[in-house]
Amino acid sequence: MMMNHSLKSLCKVAPGTVITGKWHSNKYTVLKELGYGANGIVYLAKFKNTQVALKMSDNGMSITSEVNVLRSFAKVQGSTLGPSLLDVDDWKSNRGQISFYTMEYIQGPDLLTFIQKKGKSWTTVLFLQLLNDLNKLHENGWVFGDLKPENLIVTGPTPKIRCIDVGGTTIQGRAIKEFTEFYDRGYWGLGTRKADPGYDLFAVAMIMINTAYPKRFNKTTGGISQLREAIRKQKDLLKVEKVIVKALQGHYTNAIQMRTELLSLVMDRKNPVPVNKSSVTTTSSTIQKQKINQTVSQPTTRQNYRRKKKKSRWAETFIITISIALLYFLYIFQKLL
Amino acid sequence: MYTGKIRQILLITDGCSNQGEDPIAMAALAKEQGISVNVIGVMEQDVIDEKGMTEIEGIAMSGGGVSQIVYAQQLSQTVQMVTRKAMTQTIQGVVNRELQQILGRSQTIEDLPPEKRGEVMEVVDELGETVELEVLILVDTSASMKHKLPTVKEALLDLSLSLNARTGDNQFAVFVFPGKKNDVEKILDWTPKLQSLTSIFSQLTTGGITPTGPAIRTALSSFNSKSSLRSLMTGDDESFLEESM
Numbered sequence: 001m002m003m004n005h006s007l008k009s010l011c012k013v014a015p016g017t018v019i020t021g022k023w024h025s026n027k028y029t030v031l032k033e034l035g036y037g038a039n040g041i042v043y044l045a046k047f048k049n050t051q052v053a054l055k056m057s058d059n060g061m062s063i064t065s066e067v068n069v070l071r072s073f074a075k076v077q078g079s080t081l082g083p084s085l086l087d088v089d090d091w092k093s094n095r096g097q098i099s100f101y102t103m104e105y106i107q108g109p110d111l112l113t114f115i116q117k118k119g120k121s122w123t124t125v126l127f128l129q130l131l132n133d134l135n136k137l138h139e140n141g142w143v144f145g146d147l148k149p150e151n152l153i154v155t156g157p158t159p160k161i162r163c164i165d166v167g168g169t170t171i172q173g174r175a176i177k178e179f180t181e182f183y184d185r186g187y188w189g190l191g192t193r194k195a196d197p198g199y200d201l202f203a204v205a206m207i208m209i210n211t212a213y214p215k216r217f218n219k220t221t222g223g224i225s226q227l228r229e230a231i232r233k234q235k236d237l238l239k240v241e242k243v244i245v246k247a248l249q250g251h252y253t254n255a256i257q258m259r260t261e262l263l264s265l266v267m268d269r270k271n272p273v274p275v276n277k278s279s280v281t282t283t284s285s286t287i288q289k290q291k292i293n294q295t296v297s298q299p300t301t302r303q304n305y306r307r308k309k310k311k312s313r314w315a316e317t318f319i320i321t322i323s324i325a326l327l328y329f330l331y332i333f334q335k336l337l
Numbered sequence: 338m339y340t341g342k343i344r345q346i347l348l349i350t351d352g353c354s355n356q357g358e359d360p361i362a363m364a365a366l367a368k369e370q371g372i373s374v375n376v377i378g379v380m381e382q383d384v385i386d387e388k389g390m391t392e393i394e395g396i397a398m399s400g401g402g403v404s405q406i407v408y409a410q411q412l413s414q415t416v417q418m419v420t421r422k423a424m425t426q427t428i429q430g431v432v433n434r435e436l437q438q439i440l441g442r443s444q445t446i447e448d449l450p451p452e453k454r455g456e457v458m459e460v461v462d463e464l465g466e467t468v469e470l471e472v473l474i475l476v477d478t479s480a481s482m483k484h485k486l487p488t489v490k491e492a493l494l495d496l497s498l499s500l501n502a503r504t505g506d507n508q509f510a511v512f513v514f515p516g517k518k519n520d521v522e523k524i525l526d527w528t529p530k531l532q533s534l535t536s537i538f539s540q541l542t543t544g545g546i547t548p549t550g551p552a553i554r555t556a557l558s559s560f561n562s563k564s565s566l567r568s569l570m571t572g573d574d575e576s577f578l579e580e581s582m
Contacts, residue, residue, distance in 0.1 A: 064458040088451040175502035186498045193502035
């Protein structure tokens with residue numbers, strides 16, 4: 001696209017360039033380019049022997065906007081989803097003033113690469129982590145918005161999922177600022193572009209689908225039917241179909257609901273013995289004590305209920321037959337006497 | 338606080354004008370009236386020629402708007418992005434003028450220290466969410482656009498999805514050029530919803546000349562007649578909506 005081209009030429013700096021802040025006079029030495037998005041270029045830079053990520057944009061307002069988001073991320077207790085903000089400043093280059101900010105350098109492969117390398121057994125773990133972090137974000141009134149595998153980095157040594165691009169983060173209730181079509185529920189005709197937790201959960205479900213279709217696919221008919229068909233064609237997705245479809249249809253109101261169901265589904269699968277089934281469900285739900293999900297336990301209780309109902313139906317028939325027979329005998333007896 | 342509304346013309350075209358007034362001059366005329374002109378150039382496999390490219394950039398430049406050249410597949414994403422970007426740009430312009438009044442002549446947002454800038458940006462964000470927006474969409478229906486029209490329709494429906502997620506009100510109108518009889522034809526009058534486009538778009542005929550300049554001029558007069566109609570109706574939004582649907 002044109003814009004990327006012009007952006008690149010404006011903020012393009014060669015490795016070795018020293019960037020000095022106009023306000024705080026910190027000096028950063030550019031090491032290499034890490035990537036570029038719609039709003040600017042991110043470089044790896046050196047600052048006093050530590051490595052930092054430095055984002056530059058000719059659009060100063062988009063830098064300011066992202067800094068605002070990162071600042072409010074810092075206030076979210078215990079959340080490590082986004083990078084931490086280090087410095088905000090302007091650089092007087094010979095081509096004019098360019099705004100930039102520096103943040104913690106999050107190193108590692110992106111989500112899809114990681115799963116490809118380390119195996120599918122990691123998939124659920126990472127999604128559980130992601131849902132937990134998203135929940136914290138949502139509880140603080142934000143929605144991530146532009147959630148996609150390219151923005152998700154798995155850092156080590158203990159694998160932990162992190163987000164690197166916060167440009168799409170939007171206050172709940174407002175219109176989503178930035179999105180990518182494949183992960184956008186509006187694009188698939190499955191909802192609005194108003195920022196609510198369900199918007200992010202839809203994107204999470206699409207990323208799950210994406211793990212089985214690394215090259216994504218195009219919209220044909222759109223809607224839930226096309227996506228459901230895509231899920232059914234993949235063995236790995238079929239196992240968590242229930243959770244994906246519910247997220248796609250916006251049945252979850254918060255990330256914890258989705259997390260609990262995903263967890264119980266995975267635990268179920270690893271215990272094929274039906275006797276253990278109910279005990280596993282109960283233990284997993286006691287872990288999530290504060291937010292027990294009714295829908296998780298629903299299938300088992302409903303079954304029990306039905307079984308009970310069946311039993312009582314038999315008893316009913318039995319009692320009625322007996323009592324009618326008894327009455328009949330009494331009647332016969334009376335007539336005979 | 339800024340309480341006005343933001344008015345935009347969104348021009349979707351794939352080449353150069355060849356009839357009537359200079360579109361760049363007409364775009365300048367729009368800017369004078371506080372209406373920004375944004376242009377999206379749609380390519381297929383072919384590349385838009387140098388002349389068309391210069392014109393597209395020129396219109397956006399003199400119309401105080403944003404321009405973007407894209408492949409047809411990327412149209413949806415681009416249309417909403419360009420509209421949003423132009424809107425933010427307008428709001429920033431307004432906020433900058435306010436700042437200059439408060440802080441003195443040469444001060445703009447960029448001259449504030451980064452810490453203060455954040456607060457200004459919050460105001461800009463807030464306005465972008467709540468401000469009333471009027472977008473007049475001008476679609477080039479010359480022969481070469483024929484097979485791109487379904488994509489254009491999708492992109493416009495997508496635009497209404499994006500903008501209607503805002504808290505602020507939106508009004509859309511759609512004009513095509515060349516029209517059946519005149520240079521320009523109104524196919525959808527001011528309405529908050531673009532969904533009714535679906536049926537109209539399939540009946541569109543393409544062909545003939547590309548009167549971009551006259552199209553922008555007619556679009557401008559539509560904005561003006563709208564505001565006079567509005568003032569007559571004394572802000573009775575409901576009945577106005579019903580009429581236009």
